Amino acid sequence: MRIATWNVNSITARLPRLLAWLESSGTDVLCLQEAKTTEEQFPTEELRAAGYECAVHATGRWNGVAILSRAGVADVVRGLPGGPEYDGLAEPRSVAATCGPVRLWSVYVPNGREVGHDHYAYKLRWLEALKDAVAGDAGGERPFAVLGDYNIAPTDEDVWDRSVFEGSTHVTEPERAALAALRETGLGDVVPRPLKYDRPFTYWDYRQLGFPKNRGMRIDLVYGNAPFASAVKDSYVDREERKGKGASDHAPVVVDLDV
DNA sequence: ATGGCCTGATCTTCAGGA
Numbered sequence: 594m595r596i597a598t599w600n601v602n603s604i605t606a607r608l609p610r611l612l613a614w615l616e617s618s619g620t621d622v623l624c625l626q627e628a629k630t631t632e633e634q635f636p637t638e639e640l641r642a643a644g645y646e647c648a649v650h651a652t653g654r655w656n657g658v659a660i661l662s663r664a665g666v667a668d669v670v671r672g673l674p675g676g677p678e679y680d681g682l683a684e685p686r687s688v689a690a691t692c693g694p695v696r697l698w699s700v701y702v703p704n705g706r707e708v709g710h711d712h713y714a715y716k717l718r719w720l721e722a723l724k725d726a727v728a729g730d731a732g733g734e735r736p737f738a739v740l741g742d743y744n745i746a747p748t749d750e751d752v753w754d755r756s757v758f759e760g761s762t763h764v765t766e767p768e769r770a771a772l773a774a775l776r777e778t779g780l781g782d783v784v785p786r787p788l789k790y791d792r793p794f795t796y797w798d799y800r801q802l803g804f805p806k807n808r809g810m811r812i813d814l815v816y817g818n819a820p821f822a823s824a825v826k827d828s829y830v831d832r833e834e835r836k837g838k839g840a841s842d843h844a845p846v847v848v849d850l851d852v
Numbered sequence: 853a854t855g856g857c858c859t860g861a862t863c864t865t866c867a868g869g870a
Contacts, residue, residue, distance in 0.1 A: 603858085605860085654860055798857075
């Protein structure tokens with residue numbers, strides 16, 4: 594079974610590439626982030642025609658997550674139980690579904706904007722709620738994983754130049770501590786292979802030749818429980834999908850499971 | 853070829869991204 598996570602940066606803008614990639618990669622289940630559309634405008638019919646059922650949680654211009662599956666979508670949970678609001682709104686940043694033998698969450702963790710910003714505090718609260726919400730499944734016997742754009746580089750090796758990020762979000766100790774707390778529920782970081790260069794970056798800024806210069810970050814993560822980790826046969830970043838016209842600024846992270 | 857931002861909406865300018 595091939596599963597993946599990908600921040601597509603608008604499913605409307607990305608639909609032709611998304612459909613082509615689903616077919617060429619042979620992905621069975623995709624956890625998708627930044628749909629940037631409403632549930633009504635989500636291309637459910639196009640994806641159904643391609644063989645995928647969709648569990649969608651999306652409300653408009655910002656955020657939006659989904660799970661696309663040709664292994665079924667059961668027991669769908671939209672939103673983060675117990676999660677915080679931002680500006681009085683419960684944003685669509687989480688959706689969960691059971692796809693055949695595995696239970697998966699697709700998450701888009703808040704960006705945080707700047708250290709000290711309300712959004713940064715919101716990011717930390719959101720991660721704490723995520724930890725509480727997944728703890729039961731994380732400790733269970735069924736293969737389980739939380740995949741998505743975490744907006745955190747787990748270590749200094751996960752950014753192209755640590756000095757550039759001094760004082761910035763994505764690399765701070767509280768953010769990394771929140772990731773560590775999440776791991777303590779029974780989840781481990783499934784680190785993918787890079788297909789080029791030495792580090793498996795998953796995001797490169799559109800600006801200033803970020804991708805050609807490999808100025809990237811590893812912020813799209815797969816956190817799986819022990820049964821999930823033991824089923825992993827391979828994992829890699831499909832950097833080919835970051836190339837060319839009409840690419841997202843994130844590349845898909847692919848995981849092959851023997852389940 | 854991988855090339856000095858991209859996306860959608862408030863729409864010719866801006867917020868947000870990380």
